[in-house]
Amino acid sequence: MMRAERTPRLPRDNARVLGGIVRGKRTTLRVPTEADLTGFARWAADLRVRGALTRAYWDEPAMLATWKERLAKQSEDKSSTLWAIDGEGALAGSCRVEYAIEPGHFGNDGIGITHFTIEPDRWGQGLGSDAALALHRWIFDIVHARFAHTALAAHNAGALRVAERLGYETYARGTAVHYGDGRYVDGLQLRMDLTTWDERWGATEREYPVPLGEELEA
Amino acid sequence: MLGPRIEGERGIALITPTLDHLKRNVEWMTRPETTRFWGVRAMDLRPEHAEKRFGENATDPTLVNWTIAFEGEQVGMTGLFHIDWITRDAESGIFIGRHDLYGKGIASEAIRLRTRFAWDELRLRRIHNWIAMRNRGSRRANEKAGYRQMGRFPRSWYRSGQWHDEWLGEILNPDWV
Numbered sequence: 071m072m073r074a075e076r077t078p079r080l081p082r083d084n085a086r087v088l089g090g091i092v093r094g095k096r097t098t099l100r101v102p103t104e105a106d107l108t109g110f111a112r113w114a115a116d117l118r119v120r121g122a123l124t125r126a127y128w129d130e131p132a133m134l135a136t137w138k139e140r141l142a143k144q145s146e147d148k149s150s151t152l153w154a155i156d157g158e159g160a161l162a163g164s165c166r167v168e169y170a171i172e173p174g175h176f177g178n179d180g181i182g183i184t185h186f187t188i189e190p191d192r193w194g195q196g197l198g199s200d201a202a203l204a205l206h207r208w209i210f211d212i213v214h215a216r217f218a219h220t221a222l223a224a225h226n227a228g229a230l231r232v233a234e235r236l237g238y239e240t241y242a243r244g245t246a247v248h249y250g251d252g253r254y255v256d257g258l259q260l261r262m263d264l265t266t267w268d269e270r271w272g273a274t275e276r277e278y279p280v281p282l283g284e285e286l287e288a
Numbered sequence: 289m290l291g292p293r294i295e296g297e298r299g300i301a302l303i304t305p306t307l308d309h310l311k312r313n314v315e316w317m318t319r320p321e322t323t324r325f326w327g328v329r330a331m332d333l334r335p336e337h338a339e340k341r342f343g344e345n346a347t348d349p350t351l352v353n354w355t356i357a358f359e360g361e362q363v364g365m366t367g368l369f370h371i372d373w374i375t376r377d378a379e380s381g382i383f384i385g386r387h388d389l390y391g392k393g394i395a396s397e398a399i400r401l402r403t404r405f406a407w408d409e410l411r412l413r414r415i416h417n418w419i420a421m422r423n424r425g426s427r428r429a430n431e432k433a434g435y436r437q438m439g440r441f442p443r444s445w446y447r448s449g450q451w452h453d454e455w456l457g458e459i460l461n462p463d464w465v
Binding site: 216217240241242243244245246247248249259261 | 375377413414416438439440441442443456458460
């Protein structure tokens with residue numbers, strides 16, 4: 071009797087956990103390094119960032135040694151991806167997404183944006199919009215996710231503007247979900263579908279503006 | 289954490305879970321009759337995984353788990369999960385493994401007991417959950433306890449050749465000050 075050969079183990083984990091380069095017009099999403107951690111730590115402890123009330127920052131305030139441990143753990147986490155965001159030559163933010171890796175798990179083929187931070191001293195310069203657009207090109211044009219989803223506190227007008235411009239719609243409003251600055255704030259859950267991406271951004275935001283490989287034929 | 293015994297009405301009680309309860313729940317979760325509104329019935333079914341999970345449930349301070357008993361017999365489980373002790377918010381879930389007992393109001397009573405415990409003992413402020421839109425029985429049981437719809441997630445999961453929406457519910461502690 072012949073023995074069936076074992077199926078070779080497929081390399082499934084290709085560097086998804088720390089994100090590779092995604093270029094925007096003014097920002098670049100890139101692999102985070104230890105050199106970025108002082109920035110990440112500073113934002114996590116900044117009350118302007120924490121005022122978003124949802125977890126706009128990657129994690130809770132901590133010593134640098136803890137941030138190093140978190141980066142090491144993140145690099146092994148196969149259900150999420152973390153990027154640093156460069157804006158015009160300097161570290162300008164970070165973002166992180168999560169996705170299901172089990173069959174049938176809620177959100178399968180959807181990607182959740184869990185953290186999105188821009189250096190507060192550089193707010194209002196359009197870096198968040200540009201980086202968010204690049205991130206969604208990764209989500210829809212590269213991964214081809216069926217939808218993206220995120221949660222925002224209802225008072226976070228800046229983030230809501232960016233989300234609505236991208237094409238997000240609110241599908242749930244939770245009552246008094248967050249507390250900060252002496253009052254409760256409702257929590258919004260938002261979702262954007264692949265079809266919306268294609269309709270709104272498909273003509274201008276493809277990673278390769280010509281059919282893939284065509285530029286190599288010339 | 290494992291929840292304490294709470295006596296309800298009509299022979300229904302929430303009782304402290306045991307490892308055997310968890311193993312029976314996992315076995316029920318492999319059946320299509322009990323998981324038609326969630327789950328693909330593919331999971332780690334090894335006994336050692338159940339033991340690990342039971343240990344984690346027993347020590348995790350962000351959840352409270354109960355076994356649901358009807359007339360002295362285990363019929364399912366319920367719990368509060370992802371408890372945020374700062375915002376005092378949690379997610380709730382329930383599973384009736386004995387599908388021959390559907391429609392007897394067991395889930396309604398279990399949700400009532402669980403919600404009362406959340407307000408009166410844990411001093412939570414808000415509970416939220418996700419339920420398949422088509423799962424009318426579960427939605428009704430939650431609404432009877434006071435949950436109200438806060439949203440609807442379209443095309444959340446795929447089953448039997450169709451996309452299914454999900455109902456998002458919440459309930460606020462009426463006595464929160």
